[in-house]
Amino acid sequence: xxxxxxxxxxxxxxxxxxxxxxxxxxxxxxxxxxxxxxxxxxxxxxxxxxxxxxxxxxxxxxxxxxxxxxxxxxxxxxxxxxxxxxxxxxxxxxxxxxxxxxxxxxxxxxxxxxxxxxxxxxxxxxxxxxxxxxxxxxxxxxxxxxxxxxxxxxxxxxxxxxxxxxxxxxxxxxxxxxxxxxxxxxxxxxxxxxxxxxxxxxxxxxxxxxxxxxxxxxxxxxxxxxxxxxxxxxxxxxxxxxxxxxxxxxxxxxxxxxxxxxxxxxxxxxxxxxxxxxxxxxxxxxxxxxxxxxxxxxxxxxxxxxxxxxxxxxxxxxxxxxxxxxxxxxxxxxxxxxxxxxxxxxxxxxxxxxxxxxxxxxxxxxxxxxxxxxxxxxxxxxxxxxxxxxxxxxxxxxxxxxxxxxxxxxxxxxxxxxxxxxxxxxxxxxxxxxxxxxxxxxxxxxxxxxxxxxxxxxxxxxxxxxxxxxxxxxxxxxxxxxxxxxxxxxxxxxxxxxxxxxxxxxxxxxxxxxxxxxxxxxxxxxxxxxxxxxxxxxxxxxxxxxxxxxxxxxxxxxxxxxxxxxxxxxxxxxxxxxxxxxxxxxxxxxxxxxxxxxxxxxxxxxxxxxxxxxxxxxxxxxxxxxxxxxxxxxxxxxxxxxxxxxxxxxxxxxxxxxxxxxxxxxxxxxxxxxxxxxxxxxxxxxxxxxxxxxxxxxxxxxxxxxxxxxxxxxxxxxxxxxxxxxxxxxxxxxxxxxxxxxxxxxxxxxxxxxxxxx
Amino acid sequence: xxxxxxxxxxxxxxxxxxxxxxxxxxxxxxxxxxxxxxxxxxxxxxxxxxxxxxxxxxxxxxxxxxxxxxxxxxxxxxxxxxxxxxxxxxxxxxxxxxxxxxxxxxxxxxxxxxxxxxxxxxxxxxxxxxxxxxxxxxxxxxxxxxxxxxxxxxxxxxxxxxxxxxxxxxxxxxxxxxxxxxxxxxxxxxxxxxxxxxxxx
Numbered sequence: 041x042x043x044x045x046x047x048x049x050x051x052x053x054x055x056x057x058x059x060x061x062x063x064x065x066x067x068x069x070x071x072x073x074x075x076x077x078x079x080x081x082x083x084x085x086x087x088x089x090x091x092x093x094x095x096x097x098x099x100x101x102x103x104x105x106x107x108x109x110x111x112x113x114x115x116x117x118x119x120x121x122x123x124x125x126x127x128x129x130x131x132x133x134x135x136x137x138x139x140x141x142x143x144x145x146x147x148x149x150x151x152x153x154x155x156x157x158x159x160x161x162x163x164x165x166x167x168x169x170x171x172x173x174x175x176x177x178x179x180x181x182x183x184x185x186x187x188x189x190x191x192x193x194x195x196x197x198x199x200x201x202x203x204x205x206x207x208x209x210x211x212x213x214x215x216x217x218x219x220x221x222x223x224x225x226x227x228x229x230x231x232x233x234x235x236x237x238x239x240x241x242x243x244x245x246x247x248x249x250x251x252x253x254x255x256x257x258x259x260x261x262x263x264x265x266x267x268x269x270x271x272x273x274x275x276x277x278x279x280x281x282x283x284x285x286x287x288x289x290x291x292x293x294x295x296x297x298x299x300x301x302x303x304x305x306x307x308x309x310x311x312x313x314x315x316x317x318x319x320x321x322x323x324x325x326x327x328x329x330x331x332x333x334x335x336x337x338x339x340x341x342x343x344x345x346x347x348x349x350x351x352x353x354x355x356x357x358x359x360x361x362x363x364x365x366x367x368x369x370x371x372x373x374x375x376x377x378x379x380x381x382x383x384x385x386x387x388x389x390x391x392x393x394x395x396x397x398x399x400x401x402x403x404x405x406x407x408x409x410x411x412x413x414x415x416x417x418x419x420x421x422x423x424x425x426x427x428x429x430x431x432x433x434x435x436x437x438x439x440x441x442x443x444x445x446x447x448x449x450x451x452x453x454x455x456x457x458x459x460x461x462x463x464x465x466x467x468x469x470x471x472x473x474x475x476x477x478x479x480x481x482x483x484x485x486x487x488x489x490x491x492x493x494x495x496x497x498x499x500x501x502x503x504x505x506x507x508x509x510x511x512x513x514x515x516x517x518x519x520x521x522x523x524x525x526x527x528x529x530x531x532x533x534x535x536x537x538x539x540x541x542x543x544x545x546x547x548x549x550x551x552x553x554x555x556x557x558x559x560x561x562x563x564x565x566x567x568x569x570x571x572x573x574x575x576x577x578x579x580x581x582x583x584x585x586x587x588x589x590x591x592x593x594x595x596x597x598x599x600x601x602x603x604x605x606x607x608x609x610x611x612x613x614x615x616x617x618x619x620x621x622x623x624x625x626x627x628x629x630x631x632x633x634x635x636x637x638x639x640x641x642x643x644x645x646x647x648x649x650x651x652x653x654x655x656x657x658x659x660x661x662x663x664x665x666x667x668x669x670x671x672x673x674x675x676x677x678x679x680x681x682x683x684x685x686x687x688x689x690x691x692x693x694x695x696x697x698x699x700x701x702x703x704x705x706x707x708x709x710x711x712x713x714x715x716x717x718x719x720x721x722x723x724x725x726x727x728x729x730x731x732x733x734x735x736x737x738x739x740x741x742x743x744x745x746x747x748x749x750x751x752x753x754x755x756x757x758x759x760x761x762x763x764x765x766x767x768x769x770x771x772x773x774x775x776x777x778x779x780x781x782x783x784x785x786x787x788x789x790x791x792x793x794x795x796x797x798x
Numbered sequence: 799x800x801x802x803x804x805x806x807x808x809x810x811x812x813x814x815x816x817x818x819x820x821x822x823x824x825x826x827x828x829x830x831x832x833x834x835x836x837x838x839x840x841x842x843x844x845x846x847x848x849x850x851x852x853x854x855x856x857x858x859x860x861x862x863x864x865x866x867x868x869x870x871x872x873x874x875x876x877x878x879x880x881x882x883x884x885x886x887x888x889x890x891x892x893x894x895x896x897x898x899x900x901x902x903x904x905x906x907x908x909x910x911x912x913x914x915x916x917x918x919x920x921x922x923x924x925x926x927x928x929x930x931x932x933x934x935x936x937x938x939x940x941x942x943x944x945x946x947x948x949x950x951x952x953x954x955x956x957x958x959x960x961x962x963x964x965x966x967x968x969x970x971x972x973x974x975x976x977x978x979x980x981x982x983x984x985x986x987x988x989x990x991x992x993x994x995x996x997x998x999x
Contacts, residue, residue: 097936100931100936102920103943104927104930104931104943105874106872106874106875106915113873113876115868173868175860268974269938270884270972271876271878317938356881550975691975692937694976694980695937722879723879723972728972730971731978734982
């Protein structure tokens, strides 16, 4: 993930632009200091023909007809199929691996075995085969005999925290990729922490809580979720001499190029990585292979050994076990406020497990929201368990952390006898979220909420909840403006016949990047979106970024706009035209056959806001007889800077609401406590939200001219998932009067709560 | 998954048993005794896909999904869960949607197969495919062919469905990006555009 850009220090030549920034309802004029050669950012005064409009995806016709070739769909002449053998146990020593029977099987062309002797989680890489068909590869994998010496294990978060729990890492051992921060943090048994973090301490939280009129304290739990991208992780590797070409289902072709060059000990220049279409990642495909598997490197080795291209796609079960998951979170919140709702202290203490890795911090929302509260303390702990390592999943740690913080805020509002929305307004620091509160409350009809939780309007006071109970809830989320300020390039070519091509290395992971970049080029050149041919997802093209942290559009689009701008300037200089009304006619007058301009993204500069605001409102219906929770309607109000394409931006927000509701109601990685393996590594008992669970999803984009770059784009994919879990739980409380502090909100928990209440 | 009527678990097991289990358990003698036994070596299968006669030579244990994808380069149907729980591999078998991962290619002989490729091309989209494009009823697009095939089958059965009927008709398809509302919108839009006279019984 890219580093957040720091405010620029006084530096090399800059130019000053005056920008009409912010929201149209409250314009804010500001000066920004852009690098020389950059162009003025689009702002509230820009008359934009295409940007912010609604444009269907350019590749959609290929995708709806089954013609789009994803990595999973690519076949090469002479290609072999690989299959991996994975550890069936959560902890063991490998005594022996016997591949002789597999190697003897006709059709088997290459075999790989691990050099590691220690198994720390079910699903760890053990062996791999490449064979003439997927069926033969599967047969061969079954013929590999591995002898294990089983060891004690722990897969449950709370059990792993106990004294005397089996140690995932012996004293003195740490994960192979442990960073300096992990190495120097205090460790006790499987627990590491508190982890150092920025913006985790303000004032004196104990004094702040003492000074409060009202205090709440509660513990909240979120289980491990898995990513479930429908296209599993996988690659096809082909060697031609020392040239390696890899087709990868990845969020970062550059990351795969770098990672494979390193893994294989070869030069990056000899590695080409291609991702034309990609079937979902959600953060799990930011690794060169996967967090819990070196499958891509193994595939390259098999291809080398076999002397033929090899395809290795993970199966669904492997995807759940080794290709990443989102850490669990066990969070204790202490909040205090004055009678008027002014926060006096926020204490966030969490334990979470990223399996055999670290990275389970969930304090982000507590750190960033309600920043006027003078007293804050965040203590995050990682707990090692014998389970696959986590991977970033859409705003890593933030949906979990917001579930804790925003549930606690709801409890605080209740304790204060305050409207939960008013409590947020009272402590709000973002002018954008203030606008969003009004928009969201109106869209959901916030006035319809139950004044007394669990008590429908008109029902006799104190009557038992029965039948179908409706309730409304809301919660906030936060995210950051991440953008790469240099090292991102784009090339625009205008051909003599007027046709236009854009070359950019970044991959479209389903967000609509391809179309967004075409819009930017078309806007700048005065042509139609469909007249731009976008060539992306290839390391041979000008360098792009890995798609993580919601940084792709705002890192790449400014370079693309600049390249289009420069190509147009060159065309003018070449033809002597000062005004171009028809690109086609102008291009016909160029001296050569083609004009090309390559531009590098200029530095990120001052933004209207460095954070991305979001708030969500939801209506639920709870069946008091069965305990079933159904979301009726959800309104997501999000800031993403300028949405380059409102149509696809809305799709992302809708998708985040759905993924969030799916986590809130259904998703849960269940580990078998008796054997330490995952019970539900599939798509039916690892339940994800389906058509019949759908609700009315209302995405509302808060357009903010954010500056920071010449397009005012800021980022969207992740922030819109942050508030959802808490919003749903808060609505269930409003409907039933039952506070459920442990996700998912399954019927058993609802019924138990209703029984306690009765 | 009420819609998937084309092949039952029983027929699947029967054919799989003939193709794989019989050869290992009963041995060659049993195979010779029954002329219907296939395999274990590859056999030539005559399939009718998207109106064309195609021959694939595959081991009898190869599923219809893998035969389409790995032997006919029809990769619109996706390999996602391989156990009938996601709908991504849906194809039409004699007009009925089936999970092609749960069916052996050998069992598709003599049947009419339609894959998403047979419903339209990028240059000539079917009305439903065009509605998917316009409504942005896709994000990563990996589940999209399955939704298009299930939605096509639904509209053929019920040309003017209600929203609830659309949800029922797509209940066997999973989308992870979270595109359902726009898929519903696309199906309803295609239905609204279809003339009432074209209704089929």
